[in-house]
Amino acid sequence: MASPLIVIVGPTAVGKTALAVKLCQRYRGEIISADSRQIYRGMDIGTAKPTPAEQAVARHHLIDIIEPDQTLGVAEYQSLAYAAIEDVLRRGRLPFLVGGSGQYVHAVVKGWKVPRVPPDYTLRTELEAEAERIGAYALHARLAALDPQAAARIDYRNVRRVIRALEVCLKTGKPISAQQSVQPPPYRILQIGLTMPREQLYMRADARIDRMMAEGLLDEVRRLVAQGYDLGLPAMSGLGYRQLGEYLAGHISLEEAVRLIKKQTHRFVRQQYNW
């Protein structure tokens, strides 16, 4: 019989960690985090990372695995997650995949076969400049010539995704659409979706943001900036970090920054629902 995998998903601040920790205690489980922000060391408060106490009760994997100036793509995340699941199973424990990064969860649960083309930042910068020059529509037309199928699925205005598709086509000489498939993993999966009325979710998220501020989120961001981490880094684009970075750079007031964090967190809640 196939090995079990429990998956816990849901929007931010709904209580995924609390439930997962409790279940781990009861069923001898370990948590594999599916969170694209908790992977960074030194970013604790703003990412609502499980506390040391929670981590002592239930072992967590894939938290604190890279520095803020490093990056981790879905494909890498996926193989790390599969390895962690195998490791947990081998030791006779129950794996819980827990997190709010829909892309990560799908990559693992559905078994996306992501084209193995690492990002080429030089090429991306060139293509971005080209998009500026000839326009998003023309860049999309370039993709359509190489891979009509992929072009049909990507809105021409979504330059970032058009560029990734072009990157794969150009690097491999083959259409990206021919290199994307799905191969479900060999687990018996039980997926638990946590939810709550929208309004309540917004209130919980807002309250948590206030708590983060009280716990010193601003100092955390200040420290990261002092360590030389640029605001343009993917790690610094997360909710809270971006806006507080703007404040520290003198572009907006602290009040405005907190207001923006809340608004954008609401949007994030909605985005998570789509997964």
Add this chain to the structure above:
RNA sequence: GCCGAGGUAGCUCAGCCUGGUAGAGCACUUGACUGAAAAUCAAGGUGUCCCCAGUUCAAAUCUGGGCCUCGGCA
């Protein structure tokens, strides 16, 4: 009290001069997502146009009166 500015979507505001029955950004709702994903992108609804009267075929728009807000002067 006087002078000035203003009252249009939940918020900030455009439209008013040159009447033809309302629009943008944000919020909000819905959706996409295969190596940046807490990223990036798309679609959508929203209105006693402060009130009353007048002019007019037709008023957010012009005229008169009233109410309210903000700033300056007393």
